[in-house]
Amino acid sequence: MDIIAFIAGLIVGIVAVSIAVEFAWKKSVPEKTxxxxxxxxxxxxxxxxxxxxxxxxxxxxxxxxxxxxxxxxxxxxxxxxxxxxxxxxxxxxxxxxxxxxxxxxxxxxxxxxxxxxxxxxxxxxxxxVKEKPATYVSKKGRVRVRGLVRAVFPYRDGYMIRLSYEGGLVGVLIKERMDVEGRRIEVEGEMKEYPFIEPYNITILD
Incomplete structure (x- = not known):
């Protein structure tokens, strides 16, 4: 009987220690953030x-x-x-x-x-960091311009956007008509022959 009691007590002790260790380990794990x-x-x-x-x-x-x-x-x-x-x-x-x-x-x-x-x-x-200029327009080469669309009309084999900005007017050549009259846009592209821009990206700003 003493041996059985001893073994039972030993098992209970081991289980209790295991539970205590597991509980302590869980408490020590950092909170999920x-x-x-x-x-x-x-x-x-x-x-x-x-x-x-x-x-x-x-x-x-x-x-x-x-x-x-x-x-x-x-x-x-x-x-x-x-x-x-x-x-x-x-x-x-x-x-x-x-x-x-x-x-x-x-x-x-x-x-x-x-x-x-x-x-x-x-x-x-x-x-x-200082912002890049909103507009830069050269007579030839890469340009970036923001402005107000005054008109969109047929031109040659496509359409032209008549765009006004603080420095004047430019024409943006597009293949398909865009419904952007009266809206502000940003155009990035190439000035092939001033003032005509062939765009590779047009973003509507409002």
């Missing part, structure tokens, strides 16, 4: 600092934003062509996106203080 999400809203982050290669959704009114490429949703954003990465960081959490900031984009949400600090520093590195 990151997870992958698809349902998110930028409005969840107050006073957001946002870095984006390109924006495809409306932004919170109190956000500071720096983008690599203009878009209709980033009209008041600061531009920096060196921008890489896409994230929004606030006081106590951040979203780090797998690609352009758009609806349904996969993101990691984190509350890790070291990561938040690094994201804020990265934001201000991009934000403090």
């Amino acid at each position: 990151c997870k992958i999400i698809k349902n998110w809203s930028l409005n969840e982050i107050s006073n957001a600092l946002i870095v984006a290669e390109r924006i495809h959704i409306p932004l919170p009114p109190d956000a500071k934003v720096v983008v690599g490429n203009p878009s209709p949703f980033a009209k008041n954003a600061r531009e920096n062509p060196q921008v890489t990465g896409n994230f929004a960081v606030g006081i106590n959490k951040a979203f780090i996106f797998a690609g352009d900031i758009k609806k349904g984009q996969v993101a990691i949400v984190t509350s890790d203080e070291d990561i938040l600090k690094e994201l804020r520093e990265t934001f201000y590195e991009f934000y403090r």
